[in-house]
Structures are given as C-alpha cells and as structure tokens.
Amino acid sequence: MTDDSAALWVNGSVARLQGMPDDERLLDTLRWRLGLKGTKEGCRTGDCGACTVLVDGKSTLSCLTLTREVEGGSVTTIDGASDDPELKRVSAAFTAAEALQCGYCTPGFVVALAGLLKERGRSAPVEELMDGLQGNLCRCTGYAAIARAVALAREDAP
C-alpha cells in the first residue's frame, strides 16, 4: 500500500480509498467499495465491454484497470448519467430506440458510445461509431436496435 490519502473523483464526488489494497480493480472499487452497481461485470477478461466507464472522459475497461493506476483522475459511470450531458443524451437514445432487452450490456454500451461522441464529436459518421462499439457484446438484441440508438444519439439525427 502506498498513499492512503490519494483520492479519486467518481461522478463528481471525491471517493476516499483508505485501506484499499493495491491490486484492487476499478470495477470492484466501484461496485463493492462505493456501491455503484450500475457498472456491470460480464467476463472480467476485457472481452465484453459491460464494465466500461469513462476515465478522464475516455472509455476504459474497469475490469482491467487497477484503481491505484487512475488515482487523482476523474471517473464517470452510468450511475452519474443524470449529471453528464453526453451520457444523458445517449441513455435517452437507447430508451427511444428500445435498444435493450435484459439490459445487462446497456450501461457498457451507453458509456462507450458517450465516450466516442466526446472523442469524435456528435456528427461522427455512424460507421465510425459502430466500429468503435465492436468491443461491446449484447446477447439479446441482435444489435439492430442498438444501431438505431447510435443513429439517434448523433447530432443530425432526424
């Protein structure tokens, strides 16, 4: 253990991490230490994208990230959607497109797409956005409704 006072910003509040073991993953910090259960664990091997959060605005697999490695940074999760314009916009698009069934993959998709829109802008080509979501798996929807949500979340959506 190094610095017990180091803090992390999570959804706009400081999360103090006293006594946290060095090998703790960001996914476990969020779900079990901070009780933010919106972020899901699918595979824990980087394959499914269900655990995606934003770290300093960039989509990140929380299952493959040590919390200590992002200390001092700012983490945004699906639980912070109401305070983040991009997350809010994408959540609304998923609802409008009925782009979920069981919903387990949805937090990961919403955060990943919000991250892409922040990186590439709201008028990024649909193909680029869909390509950027290749790392997210959904076992229910067959992706057609998710593609509709992506189109809706763009700037020039009809």
Added chain:
Amino acid sequence: MPPFELVTPATVDEAIASLRAIAGSGPAVIAGGTDLLLDIDDGRTAPGRVVSLRRLPWRTLDWTDGALTVGSTLPLRSLEDDPDLPRRLPGLWQSVHAVGSVALRHRATLGGNLGRAAPASDLIPMLLALDAEVDLVGPDGSRRLSVDAFIRSSRRTTLAPGELIRSVRVPESRPSAFLWQRVRPANDISQIAVAVAFSPTRPGWSIAVGGMPPRPVLLTDVARRLGHGRPSEELLRDACDRASREVGLASDQRASEEYRRRLVGTLLGRAVRAVVASGEVPS
C-alpha cells in the same frame, strides 16, 4: 490471486532501481495492464511487487525526417489518432486499429505489446515489416536493437533484468498494409495476420506473418522475390504460393493448419495489391 504491492516511481532511475530489487520474480512492470492483469488472474505470473510506468515521461510521439518515434507508454489510441500516421505508415495505423477495442486501446501500449511478445500480436508483424527498432534503458545504460532481435519466442524477449522499453522507432515512412483474419472483429486473436511494406530507399518489399507460435516472422526470401517495385501478377502469385508453403504453421483451437496456409497466401496477395494501389510503388 496473491496480492501485490504497487510502486509508482517518478523517474526512470527509480523505476530501474525498484525493478532490480525484485529481479528474478517474473514480469513486474505495468503499463496499460491489459496483458499483465490477465496473466496474474490466470496464475501465469505472481509478482510480489508491480512497478507502474505511469509517471514516466514516455507518453510521447515524434516525427523527425519521416522517422516515427513512439514512447513505450503512449496509449495505442493516441498513436492511432496521430493525424499523420494513416498517410505515412498506413499499415501501422491498421495494425493499431486492429488491437482489441477502443476502451482497451485507451490503456494498452506499444511497450506492453512488445514486452508480452505474444505470438498472435498484431503490432509485432507490422513493426517487423517496417524494420522498427526498440530503445531500451536499464541498469547498464541504453541500447537499441531491431524488433526482430528483441523478440525471442512466445513471451520471451531479450530484455535483461531491470531493463525497460523506452521507445520504438520506425526509420522511414513506407506504403504498407496490415490484414488479419479472426472470428470476431474486436477483442479476438488473429488466426493469421500479414504485414507488408515497401521501402522506397532500399528499394524493396518486407513481409511478416503473425498468429502462430513461437513468434511473428519475417519472410525475407519471399519478399526478395517480389523485386524492387510493382510485381507482375505472376510474380505475386508465385510469392503467395511460396509463403503459404514455407511459413511454419500448425493447427490449434483457433484454426487448422490448412486454413492458415490458405489465409497466408490470400492475405499476402491482398496486402501487396493494397500497397501497390497506394500509387507509391515504382513500376
């Protein structure tokens, strides 16, 4: 999973010193962690201490006289987003884009990919075809060697205890292409990957193939047969046949040997045609 202590040195000297103190207990450096943490989860390694590179000043990218130098800890996504990369080294852009997913590339690094030396690495074949070099720094100072000499075999490199990859250098811009075959486009391991580049100064072709143990390989002889400019269709077909016959391939859970042989020939033909189509290869 046994717990480990994470140390976060602020300088290169401190990093080397903290590595030396635990030399012998396996890989204990973390850059993006996308390989290391899974290796720890799966029990392939159990370091008592992990040395983080995140405070070292190596998240850099520099173009000088057409040569590209990439700091070892620059996230792959930042390399991919360099505005000059798609034009100057299209094959390298394609290979970086092929790694994992966007969220993975926000953390994964070039140094980690080389450090892991996976037989199915997508970056190593392209770096081989571009004659890239690694710049290492360790207790005995710095040294530079070719990626070809750096990679030994599956998960084996020539890194000495306490030594770190500081940067990777690609000596010149080259028309190039990188093609792969996988079951799933993202987050999957290439069954075969083919990297092709044309050096305008030599002039001549380089070909590398990845996806099979023990390591990605350069096909120097096949590349030489393509000549010093645009190959004829006949020459190209002959080179593809040779490549698919001569590469050391085997069957495993991802693909049969027969399928891999066909892939090598097919992808090589497509990659060379793509490089020719750039218009930068003399006739």
